[in-house]
Amino acid sequence: MAKTMDVIREIFGLLFGQDPELRQIIGVTLRMSTLSALVSALVGIPLGVILGSTEFKAKRFVNRILHTLMGLPPVVAGLIVFLFLSRSGPLGTLKLLFTVTAMVIAQIVLITPIMTGLTANIVSVKAPLIHETAAGIGLRPFQRMLYIIYECRVQFVSTLLTGFGRAIAEVGAVQMVGGNVQFKTRVMTTAIMMQTNMGHFEFAIALGIVLLVIAFLINSLVSRIQESAGLA
Amino acid sequence: MISVRDVLVQVGGRVILDIPLLKFEEGRRYGLIGENGSGKTTLLRVLAGTLLPTQGQVTRQNPNSLGYMPQAPYAFSFSVLRNVEMALENTPERRDNAVRALEAVGMRNFLAARGNKLSGGEAQRMAVARMIARPRKLLLLDEPTSSTDIRGTDSIENTLLDYARNSGCTLIFSTHSPAQALRLAQEVIFLHQGKILEKGPALEVLENPQTESARLFLQHWRI
Numbered sequence: 001m002a003k004t005m006d007v008i009r010e011i012f013g014l015l016f017g018q019d020p021e022l023r024q025i026i027g028v029t030l031r032m033s034t035l036s037a038l039v040s041a042l043v044g045i046p047l048g049v050i051l052g053s054t055e056f057k058a059k060r061f062v063n064r065i066l067h068t069l070m071g072l073p074p075v076v077a078g079l080i081v082f083l084f085l086s087r088s089g090p091l092g093t094l095k096l097l098f099t100v101t102a103m104v105i106a107q108i109v110l111i112t113p114i115m116t117g118l119t120a121n122i123v124s125v126k127a128p129l130i131h132e133t134a135a136g137i138g139l140r141p142f143q144r145m146l147y148i149i150y151e152c153r154v155q156f157v158s159t160l161l162t163g164f165g166r167a168i169a170e171v172g173a174v175q176m177v178g179g180n181v182q183f184k185t186r187v188m189t190t191a192i193m194m195q196t197n198m199g200h201f202e203f204a205i206a207l208g209i210v211l212l213v214i215a216f217l218i219n220s221l222v223s224r225i226q227e228s229a230g231l232a
Numbered sequence: 233m234i235s236v237r238d239v240l241v242q243v244g245g246r247v248i249l250d251i252p253l254l255k256f257e258e259g260r261r262y263g264l265i266g267e268n269g270s271g272k273t274t275l276l277r278v279l280a281g282t283l284l285p286t287q288g289q290v291t292r293q294n295p296n297s298l299g300y301m302p303q304a305p306y307a308f309s310f311s312v313l314r315n316v317e318m319a320l321e322n323t324p325e326r327r328d329n330a331v332r333a334l335e336a337v338g339m340r341n342f343l344a345a346r347g348n349k350l351s352g353g354e355a356q357r358m359a360v361a362r363m364i365a366r367p368r369k370l371l372l373l374d375e376p377t378s379s380t381d382i383r384g385t386d387s388i389e390n391t392l393l394d395y396a397r398n399s400g401c402t403l404i405f406s407t408h409s410p411a412q413a414l415r416l417a418q419e420v421i422f423l424h425q426g427k428i429l430e431k432g433p434a435l436e437v438l439e440n441p442q443t444e445s446a447r448l449f450l451q452h453w454r455i
Contacts, residue, residue, distance in 0.1 A: 129302075129304065129306040131282075132277075132282055132300075132302045132306070133302060133305050133306035134306075135280070135281070135300070136280060136282070136300030136301055136302060136372075137299060137300075137318065137362055137363075138296065138298070138299070147308065147318075150308075151306075151308060151309060
C-alpha cells in the first residue's frame with residue numbers, strides 16, 4: 001500500500017512539477033502533432049471535398065486506393081519515409097532523418113489519406129442535396145461549392161481534430177524516423193514505450209495521464225464546436 | 233416556353249424517362265401525376281437542368297429565370313431569413329423581399345430560427361418562400377407539400393396560385409394528390425413507367441382517364 005502511495009505521489013510530482021524532460025517531451029509531441037494535423041488538413045480536406053462532390057470515371061479506383069491508404073500500417077509509413085530520408089535515399093542529402101521534421105512527414109503520410117477519406121464521406125452525403133437545392137435557386141457552381149464547404153465546416157474541424165488525435169497517439173512511424181532521441185525527438189508515445197521497457201512505470205503512467213487529458217480536451221472541444229454550431 | 237424533344241434517361245441500362253415531345257406553354261400551370269417511380273422527379277430534374285438526359289434536347293427560353301425546388305430541399309444551417317435571402321440579388325430590397333415571401337407562407341415568426349432546426353413541413357414552406365421571393369418565369373416544384381399539414385398545404389397552394397397569377401410564370405409541379413392537381417393545375421400530365429400516357433385539361437384527365445394505368449391510379453382517389 002505504501003509503495004502504491006509512493007508511486008501515486010511520484011506521478012503527481014511529475015505531472016505538476018518542473019521535470020524538464022517531461023515538459024520537453026510534451027512540447028515536442030504537441031508541436032509534431034499540431035503541425036502534421038494542420039498540413040494533412042490543408043492537403044486532405046480539399047482533396048476530400050473534390051472527391052466527395054464530383055463524379056469522374058476513375059472514382060471507384062481512387063476510392064479503393066484511398067481506403068487502402070487509410071489503413072496503412074504506421075511501420076510501413078515509417079519504413080517508406082525512412083528509406084526516402086536515409087543517407088542513401090533520394091532525399092538523404094536533406095539530413096532530415098531523426099528530426100522532428102521527419103516525424104511530421106511520416107505523420108502526414110499516415111494522416112492525409114484518413115482526412116481525405118473522412119472528408120469525402122461527409123461531403124458525399126451532403127453535397128447532392130446542397131447541389132440540387134442551390135442549383136434550383138440559381139446559384140453558380142462556385143457558389144454551390146462554397147455552401148457545401150460551409151455546411152460541412154463543423155465536420156471538417158472534427159476531421160482535423162481526429163487527425164490530431166491520430167498523430168498524438170501514433171508510435172510506430174515516429175519511432176522509426178525520429179529515433180526517440182532524448183531532448184530532441186522523444187514524444188509521449190515513444191517515451192511511454194521506452195520507460196515501460198525500463199521498468200520506470202511512474203514516468204510512463206504520468207505520460208499516459210497527459211495523453212488521456214489531451215484526448216479528453218480534444219473531445220470536449222469537438223463537442224463544444226458542434227453544440228455552438230447547433231449541430232449537436 | 234420550355235420543351236423537351238426525344239428525351240431519354242437511362243440508369244444502369246433501364247429506361248426511366250422516355251419523352252418524344254413535350255411542350256409547356258408560357259404562363260400555364262401543369263401538374264405531373266403518377267405512381268412512385270413513374271418519372272415525375274426525373275422529368276422535373278431534366279427540365280431544371282440538374283440531370284442531363286442520356287439523349288435528347290431541352291429548350292428553355294429563360295434559363296436564368298428558372299426556380300427548381302427538389303423533393304427534399306436542403307435547409308442551410310444559418311437563419312431562415314438568410315436561407316431565403318441567398319436566392320436574391322444583393323440589393324437594398326433584398327431583406328424586405330425575403331420577409332414578404334416568408335410572410336406569404338406563414339413563416340414571419342421564424343426569421344431568426346436556424347434552417348437546420350426546422351421540421352420537414354417548415355423547411356418545405358421556407359423552400360417555397362425561396363422560390364417566390366423573386367420574379368421567375370418558370371417554377372419547377374417537386375411535391376411542394378409532401379411534408380406539410382393541411383393548413384400548410386392550403387397556405388402553399390394559395391401562395392403558389394397568387395404568385396403564378398400575378399407574375400405570369402409557368403408552374404410545373406409534381407404531386408401524389410389528384411385533388412391538389414385539380415386545385416393548382418390547368419393541365420395534368422399523367423406519367424407511367426417514364427412515359428406520358430395522358431395530357432390535357434386537369435378536370436378532363438382526372439374525370440375521364442383514357443388509359444387503363446391512369447384509371448387504376450385514379451380509382452384509389454375516388455374511393
